[in-house]
Amino acid sequence: KTPVSNEGYENKVVGDNVEILPFVNEKMKEEGILSVTKLIENKTDEIPMDDIKFTFVLSRKNGDIYEAVKNANYVIALGDSESTYKTNEAGEFQIKGNQTALFRELKQKETYKVEEKQTNVEYTIKTEAQEEVLEKNIQFLYTNEYTPKAIDLYLKKANREKEGIAGAKFTLYRDKELTNAIASYESETEEKCMIENVRAGTYYLKETQSPKGYRLLEGVIKIEITREEGTGKLMVKINEKEYGQSEGNEQIQIETKKVGENDELHMVVYNDKNFWIPITGGTGMYVLIGIAMIGSIGALVALRKKVKMEH
Structure with a gap:
């Protein structure tokens, strides 16, 4: 049998002399x-x-x-x-x-x-x-x-007021060079499954078209999906930030389902509005330039009057 007591074997300090530590085993009974x-x-x-x-x-x-x-x-x-x-x-x-x-x-x-x-x-x-x-x-x-469990990836586009917006186009890639595309997705106002049966691994999400009136997302969203050793629960990194089984997280939600059901990864991607007026035609462009020129002339006239008055 293995020794029952650890007495005499713990917290030993090695010195110049060699100390013999006997480990005594009892003969195992017929069990x-x-x-x-x-x-x-x-x-x-x-x-x-x-x-x-x-x-x-x-x-x-x-x-x-x-x-x-x-x-x-x-x-x-x-x-x-x-x-x-x-x-x-x-x-x-x-x-x-x-x-x-x-x-x-x-x-x-x-x-x-x-x-x-x-x-x-x-x-x-x-x-x-x-x-x-x-x-x-x-x-x-x-x-x-x-039975390898698959993951369903859900994506929702929203503005900063957390309202769903349509018109964004995304592509999911398997490599950071963005050459191995898995699927493309166009956002709707309601949450919608982007791609089903994704395996654990690393993916790259690129916005290729922004909704009208919103700025295109810069860069790529890196998504790393792994499973916890022993339990198999989903663990996710988004752009190197770790997320767990996140109840109450409004932007990233991870759900590990029971055996036989796909797990789920829910993501909300926000878009900011443009800071300029969108121009969609030649006429509108000339009108905008004309307004800008009139405004500039008015400012110059006002400045010239002010200078004369001071003299």
């Missing part, structure tokens, strides 16, 4: 072995992330109820070596895909149950909780189906 193996079923062309961890709960039957098995030692084989861990106060332990957790110190003739918790939105649990009386060995096998 049962409970193994939990995680398998991933992937029917897609995408490769799942290797660092995703899956959470299980180990409990033992006590009368008519199950109680969490706290601080139970378990090992995970890594090549030719093993790493030792403990369950937490809730009886939880974690393993990755294609790994096996071995509990070698559990009492025999007891009934144990293992149940997986739904923590990652891209992995559907296909195995229900399993329970069995421990007699020598128990082998529990759990399978998850990997």
Whole structure:
């Protein structure tokens, strides 16, 4: 068994003399072995992330109820070596895909149950909780189906009064050079889905036409979409600024939906009004120039009278 006490091993200061620190292990009694193996079923062309961890709960039957098995030692084989861990106060332990957790110190003739918790939105649990009386060995096998979750990107154009405006045209690109276009979008007054089934990744949004009477957005909006390790929740960066699951944020809203539903990213892009009068025809242009000239002549006449009066 692993040493129970850490006494004598903590807060050691290295000096000139070599100090021997004995780690004493007791011989393990003849107990049962409970193994939990995680398998991933992937029917897609995408490769799942290797660092995703899956959470299980180990409990033992006590009368008519199950109680969490706290601080139970378990090992995970890594090549030719093993790493030792403990369950937490809730009886939880974690393993990755294609790994096996071995509990070698559990009492025999007891009934144990293992149940997986739904923590990652891209992995559907296909195995229900399993329970069995421990007699020598128990082998529990759990399978998850990997289904990459897509994201629906919603875009709303608005003025500074937060009113929806129409007439803006956007293009979504996959590269910062703006050569690999994914889709184009023209805004309407109501919020509308820009593009469906976007995967996690980095995108670049460029306004190619502004609404009438509004200035064209300068530069490109960089959108970085990732997923939180372990949970798969959406994490988004807009022009290097991070946003989480943002209830109450009027400009950026992120919604991680349940398994089987697309997640959603909602964005509000504001446009400022022009500071000049839009000119749409030759006649209007000459009228505007004439008004400007008359105004200038009037100002010069007034200034000349003022100068004469002072003399």
